[in-house]
Amino acid sequence: MEKFVTHTGRAVPLRRSNVDTDQIIPAVWLKQVSRTGFDKGLFSSWREDPDFVLNRPEYDGASVLVAGPDFGTGSSREHAVWALQQYGFRVVVAPRFGDIFRNNATKMGLLPVVLPARTVEAIQARAERDPSAEITVDLENREVRAGDVVAPFEIDDYTRWRLMEGLDDIGLTLRHADEITAFEERRPALLPTTV
Amino acid sequence: MGRTLAEKVYDAHVVRRAEGEPDLLYIDLHLVHEVTSPQAFDGLRMAGRPVRRPDLTIATEDHNVPTTDLLAPIADPVSRTQVETLRKNCAEFGIRLHPMGDDGQGIVHVIGPQLGLTQPGMTVVCGDSHTSTHGAFGALAHGIGTSEVEHVLATQTLPQVKPKMMAVTVNGSLPAGVTAKDLILAIIARIGTGGGQGHIIEYRGQAIRELSMEGRMTVCNMSIEAGARAGMIAPDETTFAYLKGRPHAPQGEAWDEAVEYWKSLRTDDDAVFDKEVVIDASELTPFVTWGTNPGQGLPLGESVPDPADLADPTERQAAERALRYMGLTAGTPLRDIAVDTVFVGSCTNGRIEDLRAVADVLSGRTVADGVRMLVVPGSMEVKKQAEAEGLDAVIRAAGAEWREAGCSMCLAMNPDKLTPGERSASTSNRNFEGRQGPGGRTHLVSPAVAAATAVTGRLAAPADL
Known part of the structure; x- marks a missing residue:
């Protein structure tokens, strides 16, 4: 996956809570068997409304989505992450994320940043006042800088390192294949198999 | 200090623990379906990796499956391709599959327990958020995304931080x-x-x-x-x-x-x-949802809430938006809400006991004029058992449709959908905007409430009949 060290871009304020993954990418898009083409499906139902924030020309090309609490709840569909990335987002900022979404995002190199609700609102208000204002999301220093707002965020060392190096999890795990084999030898024989 | 049930199961599956890294957790059972797996199998092929433990992996077709005729080819070519892709992948990687038409086919979270594959103390994952179902057995079970599906296929493990x-x-x-x-x-x-x-x-x-x-x-x-x-x-x-x-x-x-x-x-x-x-x-009393997330629910005896009464501005705004979407007015008694469709089924409520509860209420009664009711068993085995008990006869006699096994109207990926503005009482798990079909309006209910609602045409409990 693409390395993520620091990113500067414009922000889109999405003032909604509980943006579930069914909204991010409606189910009809999940029938694809490839990993591409999901940008068209991003918020496809909400985008039918001409006033929806992503339809406003001033937010064209923005790359940081700033949303309300409980972003990415619901279905485990990783397609939600693919759709956001393929549309051009590199970061989602919210006060709280659905667990599975956040996990999927870090696997793909889309950075989920948790900030306090008031900070998120301040960043949204700034993006509404001045859609051309840039925001910097600095993973190396674990900090978001948006004008007057300078906010630290938490992310564990390991995930940060993996994102900064752009490392594939499977490759990392397979370095420990011997330990997996040893564990398998210890597993109780009475555990079921599917065959 | 003592440990919780979850900690005991978690600790028993740690393959590797190292300072500054997530734990590597062994996975005892990996359930696979057609929607979240194709890109994972592609990833394996691109990297030239095999499935490490096909004998701990099992697949079924559920999300895209039409529930009217399991033997006819799926009419929607995109759905058909997805199901055929699963078949090819399972054949190529040696994974047991229960396809449409097979006696063992059904919703992934119904067939695991039914086969006795889900057992206490196991770790279970699936590319589906409702994998949490299997926790009912004292298993540690959770949903994963497609990257993690690929990871489990390749390594039979997952990097995890203890929750x-x-x-x-x-x-x-x-x-x-x-x-x-x-x-x-x-x-x-x-x-x-x-x-x-x-x-x-x-x-x-x-x-x-x-x-x-x-x-x-x-x-x-x-x-x-x-x-x-x-x-x-x-x-x-x-x-x-x-x-x-x-x-x-x-x-x-x-x-x-x-x-x-x-x-x-x-x-x-x-x-x-x-x-x-x-x-x-x-x-507690029978409980139903009025809004567009599963937390927006109330006892059936109450009325649609007034967003103005909510102190938290985020919740207030969410409630206002939900009422607009749902076409509801604050203060309306929930029992006055008329529905067009009643759906019984899904991994939440598609098991034999759920169907018995429905048949119990429908027995000797009929579905209200203008209401369509779908009853969809969670698996072919549940269907067979229900038919052996005569539940299908009761359900059909009441005027409801008795279908084949699948996810059906839970998630709008197959022909069973709501049309824009259509309102349902549904035994499924999510009332998100458009979840049961674009523009559809969902009230989450129990099987007993679903059946009573079908009879009266308005949200109701069996005690109201």
């Missing part, structure tokens, strides 16, 4: 006419859609112990709707009785050995939870 522990203790007994679905909807309304975030929920207390396995699965199934990736219930005699004699359950001496181990799978008295919620079961 926090949350107890939901339900004291007392559920009153007559109040079901597991009412209980979990009430729990979600209480703790909120984000309340369980970062936690594994253990459901405990008398009312939980008194639930059947089907009821426990309904409760654990919707843990994710409270933000928790996993929900668990300590195994007991109810669990063992359900498992005994199932095709993949241990037999003979191995059974006794397994039960001995399973009995140790309970939270120690001195274990500490990071968060605890206590609920009095005896105060």
Whole structure:
């Protein structure tokens, strides 16, 4: 996956809570068997409304989505992450994320940043006042800088390192294949198999 | 210090633990379906990697499956391609598959327990958020994304950080006419859609112990709707009785050995939870949702809430938006809400006990004029059993449609959908905007409430009939 060290871009304020993954990418898009083409499906139902924030020309090309609490709840569909990335987002900022979404995002190199609700609102208000204002999301220093707002965020060392190096999890795990084999030898024989 | 049930299962599966890294957790059972797996298999092919343990992996077709005729080819070419892709992938990588038309086919979270593959103390994953269902057996089970599906296929492990522990203790007994679905909807309304975030929920207390396995699965199934990736219930005699004699359950001496181990799978008295919620079961009544997230629910006897009464501005705005979408006016009694469609089924409520509850209410009654009712068994085996008990005859006689097994109208990926503006009472798990079809309006209910609603045409409980 693409390395993520620091990113500067414009922000889109999405003032909604509980943006579930069914909204991010409606189910009809999940029938694809490839990993591409999901940008068209991003918020496809909400985008039918001409006033929806992503339809406003001033937010064209923005790359940081700033949303309300409980972003990415619901279905485990990783397609939600693919759709956001393929549309051009590199970061989602919210006060709280659905667990599975956040996990999927870090696997793909889309950075989920948790900030306090008031900070998120301040960043949204700034993006509404001045859609051309840039925001910097600095993973190396674990900090978001948006004008007057300078906010630290938490992310564990390991995930940060993996994102900064752009490392594939499977490759990392397979370095420990011997330990997996040893564990398998210890597993109780009475555990079921599917065959 | 003592450990919780979840900690015991977690600790028993740690393959590798190293400072500054996530734990590597072994996965005992990987369930696969057609929607979240094609890109994972592609990833394996591109990297030239095999499936490490096809013998711990099982696949079924459920999300895209039309429930009218399982033997005809799927008409929607995109759905058909997805199902055919799963078949090719399972053949190529040597994975057992229960395709449409097969006696073992059904919703992924119905067939695992039915086969006896889901057992206490196991780790279970699936590219589906309702994998939490399997926690009803005292298994540590959670949904994963496609990258993780690929990871499990390739390594049979997952890097994990130990989640926090949350107890939901339900004291007392559920009153007559109040079901597991009412209980979990009430729990979600209480703790909120984000309340369980970062936690594994253990459901405990008398009312939980008194639930059947089907009821426990309904409760654990919707843990994710409270933000928790996993929900668990300590195994007991109810669990063992359900498992005994199932095709993949241990037999003979191995059974006794397994039960001995399973009995140790309970939270120690001195274990500490990071968060605890206590609920009095005896105060509960049938519960339904009025909004567009599963936390927006109320007892059936109440009225559509007024957003102006909500102090929190985010909640107020969400409620205003939900009422607009749902076409509801504040103050309307929930019992006055008329529905167009009633859906019974899904991994939440598509099991035999759910169908019995529906047939019980429908017996000698008819579905209201202008209401369509779909009853969709969660698996072909559930269907067969229901038919052996004559439930299908009761359901059909009432004027409802009796369908083949699949996810059906839970998620709008197959022909069973709501049309824009259409309103449903649904036994599924999500009332998100458009979840059952673009523009569709969903009220989540229990099977008993669904059946009573079908009879009256308005949200109702069996006691109202």
